Amino acid sequence: MRRSIPEATVARLPLYLRALTELDPGVGFEATVSSERLAELAGVNAAKVRKDLSYLGSYGTRGVGYDVALLRFQMNVSLGLTGERAVIIAGAGRLGQALANYVGFRERGFRVVAMVDVDPAKVGSNLSGIPVLAPDEVDQLLAANDGCIVVIATPEDVAQGVVDRFVAAGASNILNFAPGVLSAPSEVMVRNVDLGLELQVLSFYAARKEGSVDS
Numbered sequence: 058m059r060r061s062i063p064e065a066t067v068a069r070l071p072l073y074l075r076a077l078t079e080l081d082p083g084v085g086f087e088a089t090v091s092s093e094r095l096a097e098l099a100g101v102n103a104a105k106v107r108k109d110l111s112y113l114g115s116y117g118t119r120g121v122g123y124d125v126a127l128l129r130f131q132m133n134v135s136l137g138l139t140g141e142r143a144v145i146i147a148g149a150g151r152l153g154q155a156l157a158n159y160v161g162f163r164e165r166g167f168r169v170v171a172m173v174d175v176d177p178a179k180v181g182s183n184l185s186g187i188p189v190l191a192p193d194e195v196d197q198l199l200a201a202n203d204g205c206i207v208v209i210a211t212p213e214d215v216a217q218g219v220v221d222r223f224v225a226a227g228a229s230n231i232l233n234f235a236p237g238v239l240s241a242p243s244e245v246m247v248r249n250v251d252l253g254l255e256l257q258v259l260s261f262y263a264a265r266k267e268g269s270v271d272s
Contacts, residue, residue: 062112062135069109072099074132080125091122138166143202147219148210149174149189152234156210157187170202196226209233220247 076098080090092110096103110116110123113131117123133139144162146153149172157169172189174180180191190198199205207228211219216235223231224245231247233239241247 066109066112069099069101069105070132070136072101073106073109074129074136075099077125077129077132088125089118089122090125090128092117095123133166136166137204141166141168143168143170143205144208145170145198145202145205146172146187146208146210147174147223148172148212149176149179149184150210150212153208153210154184156208156234158185167206170205171198173198192222195222199223199226199228204230206230206232209235209239211235213237 073095076095077090079098092103092106096106099106107117110128113128113135115123115128115131141163144167146157146169149157153172153174157172162169169187172184172187173192173195174189175192179189182189205228207223207230209216209219209231213236216233216237217239220231220233220239220241224241229245231239231241231245233247233249234252236251236253238249239247
Protein backbone atom coordinates (compact mmCIF):
# COMPACT_ATOMS: atom_id res chain seq x y z
CA MET A 58 0.00 0.00 0.00
CA ARG A 59 1.50 3.35 -1.05
CA ARG A 60 1.97 6.00 1.61
CA SER A 61 -0.39 8.91 1.18
CA ILE A 62 1.37 12.18 0.35
CA PRO A 63 -0.17 15.40 1.78
CA GLU A 64 -1.43 17.92 -0.75
CA ALA A 65 0.94 20.60 0.56
CA THR A 66 3.89 18.27 -0.05
CA VAL A 67 2.67 17.47 -3.57
CA ALA A 68 2.54 21.21 -4.29
CA ARG A 69 6.21 21.52 -3.28
CA LEU A 70 7.51 18.57 -5.30
CA PRO A 71 7.72 20.62 -8.55
CA LEU A 72 9.82 23.18 -6.65
CA TYR A 73 12.26 20.47 -5.63
CA LEU A 74 12.33 19.03 -9.14
CA ARG A 75 13.09 22.45 -10.60
CA ALA A 76 15.88 22.89 -8.04
CA LEU A 77 17.32 19.47 -8.86
CA THR A 78 17.25 20.36 -12.55
CA GLU A 79 19.56 23.27 -11.75
CA LEU A 80 22.03 20.65 -10.50
CA ASP A 81 21.89 18.82 -13.84
CA PRO A 82 25.24 17.80 -15.41
CA GLY A 83 24.70 20.32 -18.18
CA VAL A 84 24.41 23.19 -15.71
CA GLY A 85 27.12 22.29 -13.22
CA PHE A 86 26.90 18.74 -11.96
CA GLU A 87 26.52 17.98 -8.27
CA ALA A 88 26.23 14.26 -7.51
CA THR A 89 24.69 14.87 -4.10
CA VAL A 90 22.78 17.69 -2.49
CA SER A 91 22.14 18.46 1.16
CA SER A 92 18.67 19.23 2.49
CA GLU A 93 19.95 22.73 3.34
CA ARG A 94 21.11 23.34 -0.24
CA LEU A 95 17.89 21.94 -1.72
CA ALA A 96 15.87 24.09 0.69
CA GLU A 97 17.80 27.18 -0.43
CA LEU A 98 17.17 26.44 -4.11
CA ALA A 99 13.47 25.66 -3.55
CA GLY A 100 12.77 28.55 -1.18
CA VAL A 101 11.65 26.45 1.81
CA ASN A 102 13.29 25.34 5.07
CA ALA A 103 15.48 22.26 5.42
CA ALA A 104 13.23 20.52 7.95
CA LYS A 105 10.32 20.73 5.51
CA VAL A 106 12.50 19.32 2.71
CA ARG A 107 13.49 16.31 4.83
CA LYS A 108 9.90 15.61 5.85
CA ASP A 109 8.59 16.01 2.29
CA LEU A 110 11.22 13.71 0.82
CA SER A 111 10.54 11.07 3.45
CA TYR A 112 7.13 10.57 1.81
CA LEU A 113 9.01 9.45 -1.30
CA GLY A 114 11.04 6.99 0.72
CA SER A 115 14.16 9.12 0.35
CA TYR A 116 16.00 9.88 3.59
CA GLY A 117 19.47 10.83 2.35
CA THR A 118 22.76 9.94 4.00
CA ARG A 119 24.02 11.82 7.02
CA GLY A 120 27.02 13.93 6.09
CA VAL A 121 26.52 13.23 2.38
CA GLY A 122 22.99 14.29 1.48
CA TYR A 123 20.73 13.03 -1.29
CA ASP A 124 21.76 11.41 -4.55
CA VAL A 125 20.66 13.98 -7.15
CA ALA A 126 20.01 11.52 -10.00
CA LEU A 127 18.03 9.13 -7.78
CA LEU A 128 16.02 11.93 -6.21
CA ARG A 129 15.14 13.37 -9.64
CA PHE A 130 13.96 9.92 -10.70
CA GLN A 131 11.80 9.58 -7.58
CA MET A 132 10.35 13.04 -8.18
CA ASN A 133 9.49 12.24 -11.79
CA VAL A 134 7.84 8.95 -10.80
CA SER A 135 5.81 10.63 -8.04
CA LEU A 136 4.72 13.42 -10.41
CA GLY A 137 3.83 10.95 -13.16
CA LEU A 138 6.48 12.37 -15.48
CA THR A 139 8.39 9.26 -16.49
CA GLY A 140 7.13 9.87 -20.04
CA GLU A 141 5.56 12.81 -21.84
CA ARG A 142 2.08 13.53 -20.46
CA ALA A 143 -0.47 14.72 -22.98
CA VAL A 144 -2.08 18.14 -22.62
CA ILE A 145 -5.25 19.24 -24.42
CA ILE A 146 -6.09 22.93 -24.55
CA ALA A 147 -9.76 23.92 -24.71
CA GLY A 148 -9.86 27.23 -26.53
CA ALA A 149 -7.68 28.25 -29.46
CA GLY A 150 -7.88 31.99 -28.86
CA ARG A 151 -4.97 34.20 -27.85
CA LEU A 152 -4.55 32.62 -24.42
CA GLY A 153 -4.87 29.09 -25.75
CA GLN A 154 -2.31 29.73 -28.47
CA ALA A 155 0.07 31.40 -26.02
CA LEU A 156 -0.13 28.38 -23.73
CA ALA A 157 0.35 26.01 -26.67
CA ASN A 158 3.55 27.85 -27.59
CA TYR A 159 4.95 27.75 -24.07
CA VAL A 160 8.27 25.91 -24.36
CA GLY A 161 8.26 25.09 -20.64
CA PHE A 162 5.65 22.38 -21.21
CA ARG A 163 7.98 20.18 -23.23
CA GLU A 164 10.94 20.92 -20.96
CA ARG A 165 8.95 19.69 -17.96
CA GLY A 166 7.54 16.53 -19.49
CA PHE A 167 4.30 17.72 -21.12
CA ARG A 168 3.22 17.64 -24.76
CA VAL A 169 0.30 19.63 -26.16
CA VAL A 170 -1.43 17.15 -28.47
CA ALA A 171 -4.39 19.26 -29.59
CA MET A 172 -6.52 22.34 -29.10
CA VAL A 173 -10.31 22.25 -29.19
CA ASP A 174 -12.37 25.18 -30.45
CA VAL A 175 -15.84 25.95 -31.82
CA ASP A 176 -14.64 28.43 -34.45
CA PRO A 177 -15.08 26.75 -37.86
CA ALA A 178 -12.31 28.97 -39.23
CA LYS A 179 -9.85 27.33 -36.83
CA VAL A 180 -11.14 23.76 -36.72
CA GLY A 181 -9.13 21.52 -39.02
CA SER A 182 -6.16 23.88 -39.04
CA ASN A 183 -2.77 23.62 -37.37
CA LEU A 184 -1.67 26.44 -35.09
CA SER A 185 2.05 26.30 -34.35
CA GLY A 186 2.00 22.68 -35.47
CA ILE A 187 -0.85 21.72 -33.11
CA PRO A 188 -4.12 20.46 -34.62
CA VAL A 189 -7.34 22.27 -33.76
CA LEU A 190 -10.27 19.91 -33.36
CA ALA A 191 -14.02 20.40 -33.02
CA PRO A 192 -15.90 19.68 -29.75
CA ASP A 193 -17.54 16.58 -31.26
CA GLU A 194 -14.06 15.02 -31.45
CA VAL A 195 -13.44 15.29 -27.69
CA ASP A 196 -14.46 11.69 -26.88
CA GLN A 197 -12.02 10.21 -29.36
CA LEU A 198 -9.32 12.65 -28.32
CA LEU A 199 -9.52 11.68 -24.65
CA ALA A 200 -9.74 7.99 -25.48
CA ALA A 201 -6.48 8.28 -27.41
CA ASN A 202 -4.74 10.22 -24.62
CA ASP A 203 -5.48 8.41 -21.38
CA GLY A 204 -4.42 10.35 -18.28
CA CYS A 205 -4.16 13.65 -20.15
CA ILE A 206 -4.52 17.07 -18.58
CA VAL A 207 -7.16 19.43 -19.98
CA VAL A 208 -6.37 23.15 -19.87
CA ILE A 209 -9.37 25.48 -19.98
CA ALA A 210 -8.50 28.68 -21.89
CA THR A 211 -11.99 29.77 -22.93
CA PRO A 212 -14.05 32.86 -22.04
CA GLU A 213 -15.63 32.70 -18.59
CA ASP A 214 -19.21 32.47 -19.86
CA VAL A 215 -18.63 29.16 -21.65
CA ALA A 216 -16.01 27.61 -19.34
CA GLN A 217 -18.44 25.57 -17.23
CA GLY A 218 -20.08 24.05 -20.29
CA VAL A 219 -16.65 23.16 -21.69
CA VAL A 220 -15.68 21.49 -18.43
CA ASP A 221 -18.93 19.52 -18.38
CA ARG A 222 -18.25 18.32 -21.94
CA PHE A 223 -14.73 17.14 -21.12
CA VAL A 224 -15.79 15.51 -17.85
CA ALA A 225 -18.55 13.63 -19.69
CA ALA A 226 -15.87 12.36 -22.08
CA GLY A 227 -13.76 11.09 -19.18
CA ALA A 228 -11.44 13.99 -18.26
CA SER A 229 -10.31 13.81 -14.63
CA ASN A 230 -7.49 16.39 -14.47
CA ILE A 231 -8.29 20.01 -15.35
CA LEU A 232 -6.27 23.22 -15.15
CA ASN A 233 -8.56 26.23 -15.42
CA PHE A 234 -7.38 29.63 -16.66
CA ALA A 235 -10.91 31.04 -17.03
CA PRO A 236 -12.01 33.47 -14.30
CA GLY A 237 -14.36 32.12 -11.66
CA VAL A 238 -14.78 28.79 -9.91
CA LEU A 239 -15.85 25.77 -11.92
CA SER A 240 -17.85 22.86 -10.53
CA ALA A 241 -16.92 19.26 -11.25
CA PRO A 242 -17.51 15.85 -9.65
CA SER A 243 -15.42 15.13 -6.54
CA GLU A 244 -13.30 12.59 -8.41
CA VAL A 245 -12.18 15.24 -10.91
CA MET A 246 -9.14 17.31 -9.92
CA VAL A 247 -9.56 20.96 -10.88
CA ARG A 248 -6.87 23.56 -10.24
CA ASN A 249 -7.60 27.22 -10.91
CA VAL A 250 -5.14 29.82 -12.19
CA ASP A 251 -6.85 33.19 -11.75
CA LEU A 252 -4.39 35.86 -12.89
CA GLY A 253 -6.75 38.68 -11.93
CA LEU A 254 -7.05 37.33 -8.39
CA GLU A 255 -3.28 37.03 -8.03
CA LEU A 256 -2.86 40.62 -9.23
CA GLN A 257 -5.37 41.78 -6.62
CA VAL A 258 -3.43 39.99 -3.88
CA LEU A 259 -0.18 41.64 -5.03
CA SER A 260 -1.97 44.99 -5.20
CA PHE A 261 -3.00 44.52 -1.55
CA TYR A 262 0.63 44.13 -0.48
CA ALA A 263 1.72 47.00 -2.73
CA ALA A 264 -0.88 49.24 -1.09
CA ARG A 265 0.37 48.26 2.40
CA LYS A 266 3.92 49.23 1.44
CA GLU A 267 2.64 52.54 0.08
CA GLY A 268 0.82 53.16 3.35
CA SER A 269 -2.52 53.65 1.59
CA VAL A 270 -4.37 51.12 3.77
CA ASP A 271 -4.31 50.30 7.46
CA SER A 272 -1.94 47.51 8.49
